[in-house]
Amino acid sequence: MSSTIAKLLDMRGFSCPLPIARTAQAIRELSVGDLIEVHATDPGSVPDFDAWCTTTGHELVERTEADGVYRFVIRKAR
Amino acid sequence: MPARVVVLGGGVGGTLVANLLDKELGRDVHVTVVDPTGMHDYQPGYLYVALGQAKGHWLSREERSLLRPGVDLAIEEAIRIHPDAGSVQLARGSNLEWDYLVVATGARLVPDQIPGLVDGSFEFYSLAGAERLGQELRRIRGGRIKVGIAGIPYKCPPAPIEFTFMVDGYLREHDLRDRSEVELLSPLNRAFTIESASKLIQPIMERRGIGLTTFFNVESVDPSAHTVESLEGEKQEYDLLVLVPPHEGAEVVKASDLGDASGWLPTDRATLNVGGYDNVFALGDATDLPISKSGSTAHFEAPVIASRIASLVNGTAPKTNYGGRVMCFLETGDGRATSLRFDYEHPPIPPKPNRAWHVAKWLFNRLYWETVPQGRLPERAPFTTPKEVTS
Numbered sequence A: 001m002s003s004t005i006a007k008l009l010d011m012r013g014f015s016c017p018l019p020i021a022r023t024a025q026a027i028r029e030l031s032v033g034d035l036i037e038v039h040a041t042d043p044g045s046v047p048d049f050d051a052w053c054t055t056t057g058h059e060l061v062e063r064t065e066a067d068g069v070y071r072f073v074i075r076k077a078r
Numbered sequence B: 001m002p003a004r005v006v007v008l009g010g011g012v013g014g015t016l017v018a019n020l021l022d023k024e025l026g027r028d029v030h031v032t033v034v035d036p037t038g039m040h041d042y043q044p045g046y047l048y049v050a051l052g053q054a055k056g057h058w059l060s061r062e063e064r065s066l067l068r069p070g071v072d073l074a075i076e077e078a079i080r081i082h083p084d085a086g087s088v089q090l091a092r093g094s095n096l097e098w099d100y101l102v103v104a105t106g107a108r109l110v111p112d113q114i115p116g117l118v119d120g121s122f123e124f125y126s127l128a129g130a131e132r133l134g135q136e137l138r139r140i141r142g143g144r145i146k147v148g149i150a151g152i153p154y155k156c157p158p159a160p161i162e163f164t165f166m167v168d169g170y171l172r173e174h175d176l177r178d179r180s181e182v183e184l185l186s187p188l189n190r191a192f193t194i195e196s197a198s199k200l201i202q203p204i205m206e207r208r209g210i211g212l213t214t215f216f217n218v219e220s221v222d223p224s225a226h227t228v229e230s231l232e233g234e235k236q237e238y239d240l241l242v243l244v245p246p247h248e249g250a251e252v253v254k255a256s257d258l259g260d261a262s263g264w265l266p267t268d269r270a271t272l273n274v275g276g277y278d279n280v281f282a283l284g285d286a287t288d289l290p291i292s293k294s295g296s297t298a299h300f301e302a303p304v305i306a307s308r309i310a311s312l313v314n315g316t317a318p319k320t321n322y323g324g325r326v327m328c329f330l331e332t333g334d335g336r337a338t339s340l341r342f343d344y345e346h347p348p349i350p351p352k353p354n355r356a357w358h359v360a361k362w363l364f365n366r367l368y369w370e371t372v373p374q375g376r377l378p379e380r381a382p383f384t385t386p387k388e389v390t391s
Helices: A019-028 A045-056 B012-028 B041-051 B127-139 B157-174 B195-207 B251-255 B295-314 B356-372
Strands: A004-013 A035-040 A059-066 A069-075 B003-008 B029-035 B039-041 B059-064 B071-073 B079-080 B089-090 B094-095 B100-103 B105-108 B143-149 B181-185 B211-215 B218-222 B226-232 B236-239 B240-244 B247-249 B275-283 B326-335 B336-342
Touching: A019 A035, A019 A045, A019 B356, A035 A045, A045 A059, A045 A069, B012 B100, B012 B295, B041 B127, B041 B157, B059 B226, B079 B251, B100 B226, B100 B295, B127 B240, B143 B157, B143 B211, B157 B181, B157 B195, B157 B211, B157 B240, B157 B326, B195 B211, B195 B275, B195 B326, B195 B336, B218 B240, B247 B251, B275 B295, B295 B326, B326 B356, B336 B356
Parallel strands: A004 A035, B003 B029, B003 B100, B029 B071, B100 B275, B143 B181, B143 B240, B181 B211
Antiparallel strands: A035 A069, A059 A069, B039 B059, B079 B089, B089 B094, B105 B247, B218 B226, B226 B236, B326 B336
């Protein structure tokens, strides 16, 4: 399993559902176990990524917030 | 010499900016609208065409008839913008020079981006598509009807939900509801992006027996197997599939290297200036702003651009900013509707669906031609102003 970020997605300034849709798109190109990091500013992205990971089975490895930017690290599970 | 303003695109936003500038500045300005078709389409009407409630020819008028006599119209295709040289190249070879440029080139549909979409699904985002969908609806005798979204961002975010409610009403009216399933495939974990609206909509969907699949971002359609697959890896069967096609910005924006990868223009959320140019503006669907792509957005942005250009022409500092105001109607079927009024700072508080908003939408659809393009619907009219909300 890799611990480096395979892909970084900057979704700052975009409101949902764009961050989710772009993450869903980007994660297809990765291999199982790869990490993707997403930056977003929409507060709605917090519950959205929680629910999206639960639904799709991908693992939400890390979630942090600094200066209004939410950072999500997700591991591709399948 | 009057200031030369070129407006690319004769839709809601372009037409209104042109008319407002001509009205405000008179002889101090010379406005030219460049539009490839010379026809002005009222796109919100397509939904009604699909349901057999409107005729296609009601929804299109000659752009010339909507412009003030002082505004020039060039029925030409713009192929390249040169912001540093202050000119735009037209397809027939001439070059149009400007002091101020307004890019109102809208969004275009790119259905080919989703494999199988063209052959396997219907849409109501073009007049031809809405007419074709209308014929199909009249033909079917029930079945599994799935409504989904094949690309984000897309125009008029409430439209797919309105369609599910209206198709539910149509099926009930024709005694076909018992033989049908209606389901919304939403890209999010709820029916609609805006949470307050979603809370209002989902119980109505439940009452009407409209299904909801969440986190379904369409990836491909298999027309022969009658299945649609999502980026999340889910597959659904259908008898009638209605998908919002993917959207992109105009070709001219891409050709001029002014937009992002999808052709949306990097636009300042307050001044509506493009890419750091003080004399280039964008509005409506053409921008990359994280707000609804809708006629109402363009309608509220147009006076801001007109005012800023007027100030620049008059040699004063522009003061008017866009606050992110949008106003949408949302039909919930059964002759009722609600409204979403919001801006950058205030999320909408939609009222309980009622008769009045349905009638208001109906009236607006009819009054559009005589009011909006001419700027006769005052920006501060109670009808268009969002309710003051405290967050």
